Amino acid sequence: FPQEGVVCYPGGAGLLEEALRLGADCVGAIPHYEWTREDGIKELEQVFELAQKHGRMVDVHCDETDDESSRFLEHVAALTVKYSMQGRVVAGHTTAMHSYNNAYAFKLIRQLARSGISIVTNPLDNSVLQGRFDTYPKRRGLTRVKELLEAGVNVAIGHDSVVDPWYPLGRGQILQAAFVLFHMCQMSGRSEQQAIIDMVTKGGSVAMALDEYGIEVGKQADMLIMDVEDEFDLLRLLPLPRWVVKAGRVIAETRPAQTYVNMQSSVTNGLAEKQTTYRAIDFRCREEK
16 A cells, blocks of 8 residues: 555555555555556556556545545546456445535446445545544535445445554444544444444445355355344444354454443332332343342
8 A cells, every 4th residue: 555655656556566566466546646647547557557467456545535626536437447347346445425516426426336346445544544634614524424325335444443543442443433434424223223233244245246145155254243123233232243253263352242231219008118129131121029
């Protein structure tokens, strides 16, 4: 990943190719970091040429800015079609889309749907970093998740940072990112909640071009097992995985915490006094007398 750009970084293109020669399975880009728009487009062209030459996927940090004039995503879509890389290109962040005028935004979204690009939104970082130049009202800063989904674009949720200057509170918990997206994108309807779960499961697998995704006989047993009743409680309770399974082997386990709630109350009816204690375990209550 060329964090400081490619064209403006001395020897940047050569370093990228060397990384691919050494075995990197994906080539990155960050065109909005280049000094000029023209250099940003040049970077994208170089990256796609390298990807085609070495048979690798492309993952672009794209238009991660509040600047409505940052429009590199349209070039990513065009190059994806030009190099016949549908299903093998990811664009992350794309927060400038939040600030595009609607006429341009919906034209772009149609192009994205035709190109087969996956969009990865990173709600934790995006909500903290975007809109910092605003006074009030402040922009939310996330890409147009609802509109992308409605157009048939594959959207996934990323965590992005864990503990660093961009997002110091991250803990590698993807449901934490999904929880923030629920609020920032106002996706509170039941079908929208399911769409959020799909973004951290199916959406992520499509973005990463994983052929063996799904819980079926014969597929690799990589999974997180959660102690909840349904998908809604995944977002409501943000549970840690009860078990983490990799290739059929349990590699991590979380033992459930027990919570006790004691409410002492005396009830006197002239004949007897009763004390009632309510004990709550795993959010379920029962009465003990």
